[in-house]
Amino acid sequence: MIKNLSSLYFQSIISDLTKIRGIFHSEADFQHSLGLLLSKKYNFQVRLETPFELPHYDRESNKKLKVELDIFIPKEKVGIELKYKTKEGTFKEHGETYKLKQHGAQNLGRFDYFDDIRRLQFLKKHGIIEKGYAVFLTNDPLYWKPIKGKNFSSNFSMENERIIESNTKLGWTGNPSEGSVTKKRLFPNNPIILDNKHQLKWYEFSKLSGVSFKYLIIEI
Numbered sequence: 553m554i555k556n557l558s559s560l561y562f563q564s565i566i567s568d569l570t571k572i573r574g575i576f577h578s579e580a581d582f583q584h585s586l587g588l589l590l591s592k593k594y595n596f597q598v599r600l601e602t603p604f605e606l607p608h609y610d611r612e613s614n615k616k617l618k619v620e621l622d623i624f625i626p627k628e629k630v631g632i633e634l635k636y637k638t639k640e641g642t643f644k645e646h647g648e649t650y651k652l653k654q655h656g657a658q659n660l661g662r663f664d665y666f667d668d669i670r671r672l673q674f675l676k677k678h679g680i681i682e683k684g685y686a687v688f689l690t691n692d693p694l695y696w697k698p699i700k701g702k703n704f705s706s707n708f709s710m711e712n713e714r715i716i717e718s719n720t721k722l723g724w725t726g727n728p729s730e731g732s733v734t735k736k737r738l739f740p741n742n743p744i745i746l747d748n749k750h751q752l753k754w755y756e757f758s759k760l761s762g763v764s765f766k767y768l769i770i771e772i
Contacts, residue, residue: 557596557630559771562685565594566757566767574758575643575650575765579636582689583622586634590625599624606678608740619671624681631681633668637661637690643760658694662708663737663744665768666722670744672772684772689757691765696754704728710768714752721745748772 569589576582583600590596602624608617623632640654655661665688672684688695688710698711704725716722723743730738750770757765 557625557628557683559769562771563769565589566687566769568593570757573645574760575645575652576636576689577650577652579634582636583634586632587623590623596625597627599626604675604680606674606680617671617674619675621675621681629680629682631672631675631684633672633684633686635661635665635668635686635688635690637688637692637695639690639692639763641691641761641763643763645760652691655692658692659703659705659708660733660737661695662705662710663724663733663742665710666708666744666746667737667741669746669770669772673747676772686770686772687767689765689767691763693764696766696768704732710752712752712754716746716750716752718747718749719745 565586569586572589573585576585587598587600591598599621600623602621604619604621605616606619608615621631622634624630625632637655637658638652641652643650643652665686668686669684672681672686675681676684690696695710696712699706699709702725706725707722721743722745724733724737752768752770754766754768757767759765
């Protein structure tokens, strides 16, 4: 059944979504809209915010790793994680007004996207999913452009066309404090090792009032 949600097919589903919605109020709105499309048009059985509890990837930890998938398609065993990071702005589409927040904190946003990939890898290793997709949608160019100057998130760059080799270890540059990145983004959750080779390719999602919304998909 996994072939029914191949990489190219999933890409076409996202393209279909752009014809319905070019913008979302929030990440939850994005999640709901994609889930509805998968269910209504493509007849997938969709579950939102599905929790799983697995042995921790830090073998010395006695704690369980709790993972909550944004979208889970149980029959095909596909997991989808979504991120929606915005720059402040007011937009109109189909007569509806969208007032987007200024999320900022791109350093943390970059880490969190790769952490989604790591968790999907882990779910795949444990047989919970057979395939995963990590999707990042934003109107903030700082995500798809190269990082300028010294930055402790340089290893987590999401710049367009970046190639990341398999078994690459991604970690903070230097030793950022818990106060700057929060405890959940330090050991054992940092560094992050990507199992496979990936090329980051950004695609146009929509353009509203001259502002581009772009998305990135990584298949796991």
